[in-house]
Amino acid sequence: MFEFTIDATCGPARAGRLVLPHGTVLTPAFMPVGTQGTVRALSPQDLRAIGAELVLANAYHLHVRPGEGVVARLGGLHRFMAWDGPLLTDSGGFQVFSLEGFRHVSDDAVEFQSHVDGSRHTLTPERAVEIQWTLGADIAMAFDHVVPGGADEPTARDAMERTLRWLGRCARRHTELKTSPDARTVGPRNSTGEHLQPSVLASCDQTLWPILQGGSYLALRAEGLQRTLDLGPWTGLAIGGLAVGEPKHVTYGLLDALAPRLPPTVPRYLMGVGFPGDLVAAVERGVDMFDCVAPTRNGRNGSAFTPDGPVNIRNAEHREDSRPLDATCDCETCTTFSRGYLRHLFVAEELLGLRLLSLHNVRFLIRLAAEMRAAIGTGEFPRWAAAWRRRYTQTGST
Amino acid sequence: MFEFTIDATCGPARAGRLVLPHGTVLTPAFMPVGTQGTVRALSPQDLRAIGAELVLANAYHLHVRPGEGVVARLGGLHRFMAWDGPLLTDSGGFQVFSLEGFRHVSDDAVEFQSHVDGSRHTLTPERAVEIQWTLGADIAMAFDHVVPGGADEPTARDAMERTLRWLGRCARRHTELKTSPDARTVGPRNSTGEHLQPSVLASCDQTLWPILQGGSYLALRAEGLQRTLDLGPWTGLAIGGLAVGEPKHVTYGLLDALAPRLPPTVPRYLMGVGFPGDLVAAVERGVDMFDCVAPTRNGRNGSAFTPDGPVNIRNAEHREDSRPLDATCDCETCTTFSRGYLRHLFVAEELLGLRLLSLHNVRFLIRLAAEMRAAIGTGEFPRWAAAWRRRYTQTGST
Numbered sequence: 072m073f074e075f076t077i078d079a080t081c082g083p084a085r086a087g088r089l090v091l092p093h094g095t096v097l098t099p100a101f102m103p104v105g106t107q108g109t110v111r112a113l114s115p116q117d118l119r120a121i122g123a124e125l126v127l128a129n130a131y132h133l134h135v136r137p138g139e140g141v142v143a144r145l146g147g148l149h150r151f152m153a154w155d156g157p158l159l160t161d162s163g164g165f166q167v168f169s170l171e172g173f174r175h176v177s178d179d180a181v182e183f184q185s186h187v188d189g190s191r192h193t194l195t196p197e198r199a200v201e202i203q204w205t206l207g208a209d210i211a212m213a214f215d216h217v218v219p220g221g222a223d224e225p226t227a228r229d230a231m232e233r234t235l236r237w238l239g240r241c242a243r244r245h246t247e248l249k250t251s252p253d254a255r256t257v258g259p260r261n262s263t264g265e266h267l268q269p270s271v272l273a274s275c276d277q278t279l280w281p282i283l284q285g286g287s288y289l290a291l292r293a294e295g296l297q298r299t300l301d302l303g304p305w306t307g308l309a310i311g312g313l314a315v316g317e318p319k320h321v322t323y324g325l326l327d328a329l330a331p332r333l334p335p336t337v338p339r340y341l342m343g344v345g346f347p348g349d350l351v352a353a354v355e356r357g358v359d360m361f362d363c364v365a366p367t368r369n370g371r372n373g374s375a376f377t378p379d380g381p382v383n384i385r386n387a388e389h390r391e392d393s394r395p396l397d398a399t400c401d402c403e404t405c406t407t408f409s410r411g412y413l414r415h416l417f418v419a420e421e422l423l424g425l426r427l428l429s430l431h432n433v434r435f436l437i438r439l440a441a442e443m444r445a446a447i448g449t450g451e452f453p454r455w456a457a458a459w460r461r462r463y464t465q466t467g468s469t
Numbered sequence: 470m471f472e473f474t475i476d477a478t479c480g481p482a483r484a485g486r487l488v489l490p491h492g493t494v495l496t497p498a499f500m501p502v503g504t505q506g507t508v509r510a511l512s513p514q515d516l517r518a519i520g521a522e523l524v525l526a527n528a529y530h531l532h533v534r535p536g537e538g539v540v541a542r543l544g545g546l547h548r549f550m551a552w553d554g555p556l557l558t559d560s561g562g563f564q565v566f567s568l569e570g571f572r573h574v575s576d577d578a579v580e581f582q583s584h585v586d587g588s589r590h591t592l593t594p595e596r597a598v599e600i601q602w603t604l605g606a607d608i609a610m611a612f613d614h615v616v617p618g619g620a621d622e623p624t625a626r627d628a629m630e631r632t633l634r635w636l637g638r639c640a641r642r643h644t645e646l647k648t649s650p651d652a653r654t655v656g657p658r659n660s661t662g663e664h665l666q667p668s669v670l671a672s673c674d675q676t677l678w679p680i681l682q683g684g685s686y687l688a689l690r691a692e693g694l695q696r697t698l699d700l701g702p703w704t705g706l707a708i709g710g711l712a713v714g715e716p717k718h719v720t721y722g723l724l725d726a727l728a729p730r731l732p733p734t735v736p737r738y739l740m741g742v743g744f745p746g747d748l749v750a751a752v753e754r755g756v757d758m759f760d761c762v763a764p765t766r767n768g769r770n771g772s773a774f775t776p777d778g779p780v781n782i783r784n785a786e787h788r789e790d791s792r793p794l795d796a797t798c799d800c801e802t803c804t805t806f807s808r809g810y811l812r813h814l815f816v817a818e819e820l821l822g823l824r825l826l827s828l829h830n831v832r833f834l835i836r837l838a839a840e841m842r843a844a845i846g847t848g849e850f851p852r853w854a855a856a857w858r859r860r861y862t863q864t865g866s867t
Contacts (some may be wrong), residue, residue, distance in 0.1 A: 108813065112820040116801065137788065137813045144789050145809045153805045324573050403514065407551045411543045415506065415535045415865065422510040422823060 073278045073306040075338045081452035083330050083357040086444045089125075089307075091157040091209040092276040093149065096124040098338060098359040099443050101350065101436040102159065104367065107132050108142070108152040111367045112426040115153045121402055121434040122441070126154055127362045130202045131163025135185045135192065139205040147207035147275075159362075160198045160208040162241075164215035164234075164282070165311065165343070166327040176216070178233060184382075186266055196237040197244040200279065204248045207236070212309060213241040220316030227286025230312075231295045233355065234284045245279040266280050280340065282311040287321050289328050296332055308333065309340040310358075316449045326356035333357065347376055347439055347463060351456050354443050361440075366432030371425045373417045376435040380463050382410075384428065389414040402434040403427070470702040471676045473736045481728050481755040481852035484842045487523075487705075487736050489555040489607040490674040491547065494522040496736060496757040497841050499748065499834040500557060503763065505530050506540070506550040509765045510824040513551045519800055519832040520839070524552055525760045526620050528600045528609075529561025533583045533590065537603040545605035545673075557760075558606040560597045560639075562613035562632075562680070563709065563740070574614070576631060593675040594638040598677065602646045610707060613680040614722040618714030625684025629693045632682045635843075643677040678738065680709040685719050687726050694730055706731065707738040708756075712747070720815055724754035731755065745774055745837055746861060749854050752841050759838075764830030769823045771815045772834040779859055780808075782826065787812040801825070834867065 074090040089096040103110045103118060106129045118126060128148060133139060142151045167174070167183050173191075175182040180195040186261055199214035214237050216230040281299045285291035299308070310329070313322050326341075331347040333339055340360035341353050350361055366376065373385045376398040382389075384396070392410035400406075401458060404413070416424030446455035472488040485496040501508045504527045508516060516524065526546060531537055540549045547553055549621035565572070565581050571589075578593040597612035602699060612635050614628040677698045683689035697706070708727070711720050724739075731737055738758035739751050742799040748759055764774065771783045775795040780787075782794070798804075802811070802825040814822030844853035 107817045108810070108818055109821045112824075114801070114821060114824070115805070136817055137809070141789055141809065142812075145791050145807050151810050151813075153810075201570045263571070391539055393543055403512070407513070409543050409549070411535075411539065412506070412549050412551075415539075415549075419505045419534055421505055421507045422820065423507045423512060425820060425825070426510075426512070 072276050075306065075336060077336065079448045079450075081203070081447040081450050082355070084354050084443070084447050084452045085357060085359060087338060087359055089349060091125070091278075093155060093157045093209050096360075097441075097444060099350070099354045099440045099447075100125060100360050101433075101440045102127045102360065102362040103433050103437075104150065104362050104364045105154075106364070107136070109149065110239070110429075110433070111364075112371065112422075112429045113367070116224065117403075117426075117430055118154065118433075119156075121430060122437045123156070123358075123433070125157040125159060125209075127159050128152070128204060128206070128208065129158045129166060130199060131164060131166040131194075133160075133206060134194075134202050135187055135327065139202045143205045143207070149207060156207040157210070160203045160206055160212065161342070162203065162212040162214040162282075163194060164199070164212075165217050168217040172406060174355040175465055176233075178236060178437075196240040200241050200244045200248070203277065204277060207277070209277060210307065210337065211245065211277055211279050213279060213281045213424040215284055215311055217284065217312050218286055220287065220312075220314075220321075222286045224229065224286070224288055224291070227284070227288055227291055230286070231284045231291055232469045234282065235295065235298055235302075237301065238281050242279060242281075242302060245277075249277070260371060278306045280307040280309050281305055282309040283329075284312045286312060287317045287325065289325060292325055292329060293332060296329065300334065305337060307338045307340060307360075308391065309342050311342045313341065314344050319349075319352075323356065326353060330357040347436065350436065350439055351443065351459060354440075354447075355452075355456060361436075363436075366436055367429045368429075370428035370432040373424070373428065375428050376432050378459075378462055379465075382411065384413050384424075385417050386414075396428075396431055397435065400431060400434060400438070402431050404431040404434075473704065475734065477846045477848075479662065479845040479848050480753070482752050482841070482845050482850045483755060484513065484845040485736060485757055487757075489523070489676075491553060491555045491607050492522065494555055494758075495839075495842060497748070497752050497838045497845075498523055498758050499760065499831075499838045500525045500760040500763045501831050501835075502760050502764070503550065503552075505534070506546065508827075509762075510769065510820075510827045511765070515801075515824075515828055516552065516831075517554075519828060520835045521831070523555040523557060523607075524759075525557045525559060526550070526604070526606065527561060527564060528558045528597060528604060529564040529592075531558075531604060532561065532592075532600050533585055537600045540604070541603045547605060555608070556606040557608040558601045558604055559740070560601065560610040560612045560680075560780060561592060562597070562610075563615050565592060566615040574631075576634060576642050594635040595642040598639050598642045598646070598817060602643070602673065602675060605675070606673060608705065609643065609675055609677045611636045611677060611679045613682055613709055615682065615710050615713065616684055618685060618710075618712075618719075620684045622684070622686055622689070625682070625686055625689055628684070629682045629689055633693065633696055633700075636679050636697065640677060640679075640700060643675075647675070651683070676704045678705040678707050679703055680740070681727075682706040682710045684710060685715045685723065687723060690723055690727060691730060694727065698732065703735060705736045705738060705758075707740050709740045711739065712742050717747075717750075721750055721754065724751060724756065728755040745834065747859065748834065748837055749841065749857060752838075752845075753850075753854055759834075761834075764834055765827040768826035768828075768830040771822070771826065773826050774830050776857075776860055777863075780856070782811050782814050782822075783806065784812075793827075794829055795833065798829060798832060798836070800829050802829040802832075 087098040203211035389410040395405040487494040601609035787808040793803040
């Protein structure tokens with residue numbers, strides 16, 4: 072049920088096929104982000120219409136609200152959000168380490184305050200795995216310690232060492248849950264005293280992926296990778312703690328150096344990336360999977376991706392423009408509405424505008440991934456990427 | 470192209486068929502309100518999916534923003550908002566008389582301040598007709614003088630007399646536009662100096678409906694009706710200035726008294742109504758058509774119509790409720806999501822919630838109209854209405 076095969080390569084760039092319990096994902100793949108169990112402004116029907124294959128949700132957010140127990144009693148995350156395709160949940164490590172306010176980290180656990188009501192919560196690696204098990208995603212992520220892009224080496228090493236220790240604990244708890252029927256039903260199994268629900272969890276077939284940390288330091292990254300692989304085997308590997316404030320050449324340099332050390336037949340997921348140009352650069356460096364809130368967040372702000380660079384639909388130049396947002400796009404927004412109408416929706420603060428630009432931007436990244444896949448298949452990827460980049464950066468305006 | 474036939478009657482309640490240039494509308498009919506050229510939070514695809522036949526937009530709002538000239542140059546209102554079905558535009562009388570701030574009314578014109586930027590605008594009956602002609606709706610409404618529900622008789626008479634004088638001017642200008650090709654192209658024809666666009670207007674086939682005023686005074690209403698009919702013939706008649714603050718028994722008493730005086734073969738449109746119970750009461754009194762922002766506005770506030778009365782989805786009782794919002798409903802919201810998930814969307818302030826409850830509420834009124842039509846057809850309407858009212862009011866909670 073968890074299987075990754077490489078279909079074609081073209082330099083370091085790869086095209087593959089990831090088989091998961093709820094469906095198959097063709098890579099390179101962009102995952103729309105449904106943090107709170109909904110991709111902002113889009114319905115599951117919209118997601119299917121724009122070709123989304125794998126959707127991401129966030130264990131921290133769903134734990135805080137409405138609580139994973141509520142989700143489980145409403146049939147698990149797939150049923151809850153009415154998305155019957157593959158789902159990945161992030162563990163909440165990134166969120167916990169990004170929160171404002173109180174936070175206390177020890178090897179045992181992280182204590183923090185909820186962003187919703189300031190209430191105190193504790194996450195351990197075991198709890199992070201239990202929450203995701205209860206949610207029932209196809210792919211769960213290990214609980215990691217993330218540091219900012221500018222962190223010094225001792226800080227980055229400390230976080231990496233903790234992430235590795237936590238990975239061992241995550242994997243043990245995940246194996247326990249998968250292999251022992253008792254572990255699912257004997258409880259209480261979580262800090263709020265809730266039993267895990269055997270009725271909804273019985274069919275849960277989930278895999279756990281590690282997250283590589285190590286800041287901007289190649290030696291740490293290389294060491295962390297090797298020690299992570301020693302804890303395996305894994306069905307996928309995520310690269311975390313990049314695109315968190317460090318310069319782009321550092322990100323790309325690390326990806327370049329890591330690519331040959333990564334096991335070839337395991338999908339590589341670069342977390343939190345990114346904008347169109349970032350996806351192309353990462354696929355050039357052998358990355359298979361991505362997620363980012365940029366398409367929906369920018370869409371809500373009136374900024375649309377196009378092959379000629381971003382377009383701010385609020386600009387007066389679009390007032391009477393009868394052309395579609397992106398003439399090459401097949402989404403509902405581009406095949407139905409003029410730029411003039413979309414501008415009107417934003418200027419008049421109409422909700423439909425938020426939805427239509429979000430829809431287009433997510434479709435743009437999904438199509439971009441599909442185009443890269445096709446170019447890899449025909450062996451044309453380097454040429455395709457050069458042409459794409461020329462067009463995107465030449466005419467773009469913010 | 471403008472034809473109304475009565476299919477069945479059952480007491481004063483009528484079922485009919487209204488043929489318009491962009492399609493046929495079965496009555497009783499509820500019109501979703503797309504004030505600014507979009508039914509809030511819903512796409513044209515959504516509107517088709519929930520069986521909307523006739524959509525309302527507002528000439529005042531579209532005049533102020535983006536301007537009817539922009540809409541015309543983007544292909545007219547149908548093309549602009551991508552709604553190829555029948556469209557009705559309200560003239561803006563109600564809006565102009567509801568605005569806060571400066572307003573000066575004379576027989577010639579109304580001067581007022583835009584709600585968007587406070588800029589001064591002038592509307593005359595002629596301009597109101599020209600704006601709607603430029604927008605290109607199937608049905609245009611005459612420019613009327615609306616007074617609050619509590620207005621005294623001299624005030625109500627004054628507004629009614631003005632509405633009648635304005636009706637004559639609206640009808641003359643509309644006939645001019647329809648019959649003289651010059652009137653469309655020789656200009657400037659409007660106060661901002663814009664020529665009307667012959668290219669987009671050439672195919673415009675539009676009818677003009679009068680709006681009956683007269684406050685809460687039957688004698689005024691009866692006199693106004695007769696004088697309106699004397700200015701006809703008309704393809705439809707709207708009743709305005711009701712449900713604007715007067716007690717319900719006054720509204721219903723006026724409708725009861727007007728019903729036998731209204732020409733039987735012309736559709737009757739009760740403006741700005743209403744909530745589910747108001748629709749049933751008005752159909753009982755011979756009304757054919759309705760519009761109201763309640764389904765979308767209430768939907769955005771988390772209040773949903775159900776056959777058992779309104780439901781506030783934010784209530785804690787829905788937290789783990791796996792049932793649909795309305796088990797009798799066939800809309801995407803009710804066939805896809807649990808109450809628990811819908812509550813989560815509202816509590817987590819997710820945009821999808823606004824859309825899903827708006828979608829359901831509009832579908833609820835469209836289905837309600839269709840059920841009334843069916844009950845009229847089988848001669849069961851009085852019994853149906855009694856049963857409907859019993860269920861709706863017995864179990865309802867806000």
